[in-house]
Amino acid sequence: MAHRTLTPPRRAHGTSLIEVLVTMVVLAFGLLGLAVFQVKAQVGSVESYQRAQAAVLLQDMQSRLTANGDNADAYLTTHALGTNDTPAADCDALTSRAERDKCEWSHALQGAAEKTRSNSQVGAVSGARGCITRVRARNTAVGVCTPAVYLVTVAWQGLHPTKAPAQDCGRGEYGPETNRRAMSARVAVGLPNCF
Numbered sequence: 001m002a003h004r005t006l007t008p009p010r011r012a013h014g015t016s017l018i019e020v021l022v023t024m025v026v027l028a029f030g031l032l033g034l035a036v037f038q039v040k041a042q043v044g045s046v047e048s049y050q051r052a053q054a055a056v057l058l059q060d061m062q063s064r065l066t067a068n069g070d071n072a073d074a075y076l077t078t079h080a081l082g083t084n085d086t087p088a089a090d091c092d093a094l095t096s097r098a099e100r101d102k103c104e105w106s107h108a109l110q111g112a113a114e115k116t117r118s119n120s121q122v123g124a125v126s127g128a129r130g131c132i133t134r135v136r137a138r139n140t141a142v143g144v145c146t147p148a149v150y151l152v153t154v155a156w157q158g159l160h161p162t163k164a165p166a167q168d169c170g171r172g173e174y175g176p177e178t179n180r181r182a183m184s185a186r187v188a189v190g191l192p193n194c195f
Contacts, residue, residue, distance in 0.1 A: 082109025099123035
């Protein structure tokens with residue numbers, strides 16, 4: 001019987017070019033996925049910030065309307081306040097409290113509280129508009145006493161398409177309706193002297 005000597009298999013030294021290319025492709029897709037995630041997270045953060053600012057603006061008008069409940073009908077808007085509105089430069093010069101409140105709210109919607117170094121208004125909500133409509137008129141008949149109900153709405157430009165809001169405020173102002181955002185609150189104005 002003849003003896004065969006086995007030679008050990010050759011060991012591979014280094015890595016092949018194909019292994020390096022596969023590694024680079026996998027790494028590139030991972031980095032691309034991370035970049036897409038960062039962009040979506042940034043958009044979500046801005047959308048969240050705008051929603052919070054819209055809630056502050058909404059609460060502001062709710063408070064103004066409630067504080068001047070006897071003249072609540074004077075707060076009704078025929079056009080959206082804020083973006084593309086031209087309120088008086090000096091709201092304090094207006095004699096009606098409701099007109100002064102609407103003027104100040106329009107300035108707030110336009111971003112009067114936030115300005116650049118060149119003193120131009122930048123606002124916190126992109127394309128903010130505000131609307132006030134009456135949902136139900138008051139009824140002061142004896143034994144009925146139904147308070148008036150108003151709908152205060154803030155609409156603004158979203159950064160990506162979602163479901164279109166049902167509110168009418170700002171409709172047709174932001175391109176496709178799926179880019180419009182809106183937030184509303186109902187305000188019931190009480191009738192303290194109604195029995």
